[in-house]
Amino acid sequence: MSSQVATTNRLTVNNLSFKFRTRNEFTLRDISLNVSTGETLGVVGESGCGKSTLLRLLVGLLTPTSGTVSFSGNQLDSARTRARRAEKPAVQLVHQDPFASLNPRMSIRQIIEAPLRVNHLDTSRPRIAEILDMVGLSRSVLRERPAQLSGGQRQRVAIARAISLQPEVLLLDEPVSALDVSVQAQVVNLLTDLQQSLGFACVFVSHDLAVVAHVAHRIAVMYLGRFMEVGSTRAVLAEPAHPYTSALVRAVPSLTGAGPKKGFQSQVVGELSGDQLEVGCNFRDRCWAAIEKCADVSPHLERLSEDWHVACHYPLNR
Amino acid sequence: MISQISDTRFGKLIAPIAGLSVWLIVALSANWLAPFDPFLVVGEGLRGPSIRHPLGTDLIGRDLMSGVIHGARTSAVIVLGVASIVVVVAFLIGLTSGFLGGVVDDVLMRVSEAFQVVPRFFLAIVAIAYFGSGVDKLIVILGLTSWSGLARVIRAETLSVRESTYVEAAQLFGSGTLRTIFREILPNVLPTSSVYLMLLLSRVLLLEASLAFIGLSDPGSISWGYLAGSSQAYLRSAWWVALFPGLAILLAALCLTSVGDALGERK
Amino acid sequence: MMRHSALLEVDNLSVRFKTSQGVLTAVDGVNFKLDKGETLGIVGESGSGKTVLATSLIGLLPNSATVTARDIRFGGERLMNLSNREWRRIRGRRIGMVFQDPSTALNPLRTIAAQIDEAISIHNGNMTSREIRHRSIELLESVGVLNASAKAHEYPHQWSGGMKQRAIIAMALSNSPELLIADEPTTALDVTIQTQVLDLLRTIQKERSIAMIFISHSLGVVGSIATHVGVMYSGKIVECGLSSDVLLRPSHPYTKALVDCYPEVANVGRRLKTIEGLPPRNFGETQGCRFRERCALGRDKSQCLETDPELRVQINGRSVACHMSGVTS
Numbered sequence: 001m002s003s004q005v006a007t008t009n010r011l012t013v014n015n016l017s018f019k020f021r022t023r024n025e026f027t028l029r030d031i032s033l034n035v036s037t038g039e040t041l042g043v044v045g046e047s048g049c050g051k052s053t054l055l056r057l058l059v060g061l062l063t064p065t066s067g068t069v070s071f072s073g074n075q076l077d078s079a080r081t082r083a084r085r086a087e088k089p090a091v092q093l094v095h096q097d098p099f100a101s102l103n104p105r106m107s108i109r110q111i112i113e114a115p116l117r118v119n120h121l122d123t124s125r126p127r128i129a130e131i132l133d134m135v136g137l138s139r140s141v142l143r144e145r146p147a148q149l150s151g152g153q154r155q156r157v158a159i160a161r162a163i164s165l166q167p168e169v170l171l172l173d174e175p176v177s178a179l180d181v182s183v184q185a186q187v188v189n190l191l192t193d194l195q196q197s198l199g200f201a202c203v204f205v206s207h208d209l210a211v212v213a214h215v216a217h218r219i220a221v222m223y224l225g226r227f228m229e230v231g232s233t234r235a236v237l238a239e240p241a242h243p244y245t246s247a248l249v250r251a252v253p254s255l256t257g258a259g260p261k262k263g264f265q266s267q268v269v270g271e272l273s274g275d276q277l278e279v280g281c282n283f284r285d286r287c288w289a290a291i292e293k294c295a296d297v298s299p300h301l302e303r304l305s306e307d308w309h310v311a312c313h314y315p316l317n318r
Numbered sequence: 319m320i321s322q323i324s325d326t327r328f329g330k331l332i333a334p335i336a337g338l339s340v341w342l343i344v345a346l347s348a349n350w351l352a353p354f355d356p357f358l359v360v361g362e363g364l365r366g367p368s369i370r371h372p373l374g375t376d377l378i379g380r381d382l383m384s385g386v387i388h389g390a391r392t393s394a395v396i397v398l399g400v401a402s403i404v405v406v407v408a409f410l411i412g413l414t415s416g417f418l419g420g421v422v423d424d425v426l427m428r429v430s431e432a433f434q435v436v437p438r439f440f441l442a443i444v445a446i447a448y449f450g451s452g453v454d455k456l457i458v459i460l461g462l463t464s465w466s467g468l469a470r471v472i473r474a475e476t477l478s479v480r481e482s483t484y485v486e487a488a489q490l491f492g493s494g495t496l497r498t499i500f501r502e503i504l505p506n507v508l509p510t511s512s513v514y515l516m517l518l519l520s521r522v523l524l525l526e527a528s529l530a531f532i533g534l535s536d537p538g539s540i541s542w543g544y545l546a547g548s549s550q551a552y553l554r555s556a557w558w559v560a561l562f563p564g565l566a567i568l569l570a571a572l573c574l575t576s577v578g579d580a581l582g583e584r585k
Numbered sequence: 586m587m588r589h590s591a592l593l594e595v596d597n598l599s600v601r602f603k604t605s606q607g608v609l610t611a612v613d614g615v616n617f618k619l620d621k622g623e624t625l626g627i628v629g630e631s632g633s634g635k636t637v638l639a640t641s642l643i644g645l646l647p648n649s650a651t652v653t654a655r656d657i658r659f660g661g662e663r664l665m666n667l668s669n670r671e672w673r674r675i676r677g678r679r680i681g682m683v684f685q686d687p688s689t690a691l692n693p694l695r696t697i698a699a700q701i702d703e704a705i706s707i708h709n710g711n712m713t714s715r716e717i718r719h720r721s722i723e724l725l726e727s728v729g730v731l732n733a734s735a736k737a738h739e740y741p742h743q744w745s746g747g748m749k750q751r752a753i754i755a756m757a758l759s760n761s762p763e764l765l766i767a768d769e770p771t772t773a774l775d776v777t778i779q780t781q782v783l784d785l786l787r788t789i790q791k792e793r794s795i796a797m798i799f800i801s802h803s804l805g806v807v808g809s810i811a812t813h814v815g816v817m818y819s820g821k822i823v824e825c826g827l828s829s830d831v832l833l834r835p836s837h838p839y840t841k842a843l844v845d846c847y848p849e850v851a852n853v854g855r856r857l858k859t860i861e862g863l864p865p866r867n868f869g870e871t872q873g874c875r876f877r878e879r880c881a882l883g884r885d886k887s888q889c890l891e892t893d894p895e896l897r898v899q900i901n902g903r904s905v906a907c908h909m910s911g912v913t914s
Contacts (some may be wrong), residue, residue: 039579046775049745059490088660093490100483105505114501115491150863151631159489180630181802182860185846189857207776210805210848214857234853251776252850255832 042216098154403461418474516578626811681757687749826903
């Protein structure tokens with residue numbers, strides 16, 4: 001968490017906006033972020049906030065409507081372009097569902113060897129063994145098929161596949177949401193360890209604020225396609241500036257706080273309307289702290305302090 | 319225990335695979351296995367099963383057993399020949415169409431529709447009338463008229479597999495179009511397509527038998543349908559001329575469809 | 586919880602399945618009592634048997650399941666070996682159910698109003714359709730659906746996940762049941778919606794004095810709604826007691842380990858504790874404690890290897906199934 005001097009910026013996103021051709025509203029608006037070597041940015045949001053779409057843009061499966069995505073200074077090509085150019089990808093993605101992301105008709109050995117082969121990298125036994133060791137899997141899984149492994153093991157295979165290419169940036173889409181809490185802990189620790197030893201930059205997308213708290217150095221809170229608050233995890237979660245962040249934090253069931261959450265302030269009313277508003281803050285209809293300005297002027301991410309930005313006219317700790 | 323095994327995919331495959339193996343072996347060793355030349359008149363016409371002629375003789379005195387044995391070869395050649403054409407064409411078109419989509423898909427599907435709407439039986443008759451009835455021509459005709467159904471099934475499977483997360487994951491680590499189609503998609507398309515293929519082949523067999531029955535088979539080779547058809551007029555009294563070739567057709571078709579069923583079994 | 590004639594008494598309930606890999610014991614000798622106004626939270630991971638337990642209490646297990654118990658009593662009535670007709674009398678009327686995925690529990694081809702109507706009319710043949718419709722709207726309003734009279738005529742796909750779950754809860758409550766069984770009712774919902782639905786359930790329970798069985802894989806969720814907690818592992822309840830007791834001062838090594846690896850927003854940057862090994866597979870007969878292989882305390886103890894610990898009541902009203910309880914790690 002210390003301020004990092006002279007670390008390499010691995011992923012830079014500038015004013016990224018995206019709209020699906022078939023939809024009227026923008027799914028993502030004005031997203032900007034930076035992630036450095038060895039750093040994890042947690043992107044948190046509920047369903048429909050656009051976090052999965054963000055990842056697909058970062059990995060080149062979708063093309064931005066406006067804005068740029070660059071890796072270590074090089075602008076991102078679409079995934080198809082990269083495949084055509086046969087360049088080793090600088091960014092890899094670990095999907096949410098470990099069962100769906102592994103080809104059911106391939107053995108684990110084939111699954112792990114595939115990205116290495118395609119990129120003309122070492123597929124020798126020692127290398128495969130090394131990769132397995134890194135993710136804590138035993139040799140015996142090589143013979144098996146995905147269906148024979150547990151959820152945690154499958155996710156380790158997916159992670160192994162992703163890191164085998166030594167990517168500069170690792171993107172994770174809800175990597176532990178489908179796992180039991182005891183297995184979740186194993187995989188989360190694995191990711192932290194891997195980051196320390198391999199040094200990749202990491203974007204960890206999740207709806208689970210508690211998991212993100214344990215794994216992310218910095219956190220970005222998303223709502224309806226925009227970042228509401230971005231800052232160091234410790235600062236943001238200890239005293240959230242944005243009302244939505246505060247509501248999210250209060251909503252997470254904690255073991256230490258016994259009994260129901262107190263206070264109307266902490267409750268978010270109503271449902272996600274799904275409509276992006278051209279004018280005004282998207283969150284105002286559900287926000288208990290809304291003032292008149294919130295209906296008239298769209299808030300932008302503004303600097304609260306060094307490395308803390310909030311998109312709110314009336315932040316909670318102004 | 320037996321019901322436990324026979325309820326699995328493996329269990330259901332044992333019998334029909336055995337049957338198909340027998341068929342293949344008979345086909346390969348026809349020349350040695352058959353007691354007589356099937357075209358030669360070796361006995362009296364329309365004699366029932368006897369020691370010398372276990373399956374009897376046909377209208378003009380040819381040994382029926384030799385006929386059935388050689389018929390196995392002819393059918394095997396035709397089914398395998400058609401299978402080769404159908405598999406190559408249907409997979410190429412189905413996979414390409416499903417994977418690339420867009421204009422390519424539209425064009426290929428219109429082409430396949432053109433082949434699909436034509437009634438095969440009548441097209442075959444017309445083609446035979448025009449080109450002749452040799453086994454090779456028959457294989458080509460049946461092959462060209464049979465691939466379109468399989469191609470559509472393959473295309474449908476490809477479309478759904480293409481959307482899978484693991485295919486996306488493959489594209490993300492750099493898998494090119496060719497590799498993605500053949501290493502990621504094809505193995506997952508095979509199960510459903512194999513089922514359809516087996517059913518298709520059994521229909522080809524029956525189609526060939528029907529054509530042979532009405533006299534449109536290759537005159538240079540014996541076909542089961544021909545055996546039954548050539549003695550049509552005497553079927554009532556000489557039951558063996560219909561029964562044995564008919565049984566052979568039935569069993570062969572049954573083996574093919576049973577393999578299809580077994581492949582479709584879950585586990 | 587040790588009250589005289591509680592609303593629901595379960596004594597030595599076991600559920601076994603015949604599978605191609607042998608006999609699967611999903612639930613193994615479970616005991617508990619539940620009274621009006623109490624909420625029993627059943628917590629467990631995959632393979633713990635919690636969902637099978639819930640399903641067995643409403644008779645919805647497949648035919649391959651064998652349910653055995655010394656006794657299961659609900660409001661004085663025996664809940665074992667009931668005929669389909671007897672189950673229909675209880676299900677939906679005296680026992681209401683809420684399941685995890687609201688999308689699959691609702692018929693996509695019928696309006697919400699029609700479905701709630703049906704839930705009511707099945708058990709109330711003497712009401713007119715107007716009375717029934719009126720009651721449906723009332724119910725939707727009582728579960729917090731705004732503008733219920735208009736929205737009720739919409740179809741499930743037009744409602745959000747949280748609203749659908751409210752509709753399911755409305756249906757479950759439609760005939761004033763004495764017991765509500767909820768199996769992961771908020772797992773598929775966003776966390777802010779989850780708090781709303783949990784608040785709703787708490788309010789309902791207070792107003793109507795219903796007993797509730799709340800099943801979840803999340804300790805935190807269970808802790809926020811349950812008065813009592815039962816922790817399940819490999820088909821058995823390994824610890825049971827007041828939720829504040831069990832969750833804040835766990836006794837059983839598994840409960841302790843689960844509490845330790847629960848992620849907390851307050852623990853920013855801290856490394857999560859884990860439980861070694863894999864979740865259990867409950868095939869065939871096992872000897873000794875099922876948790877032994879993953880247990881820091883009992884791994885090498887012969888007692889844990891040989892005997893399966895019984896659920897024993899301790900002085901403070903809590904039950905633990907552990908040979909090592911009372912031993913500090």
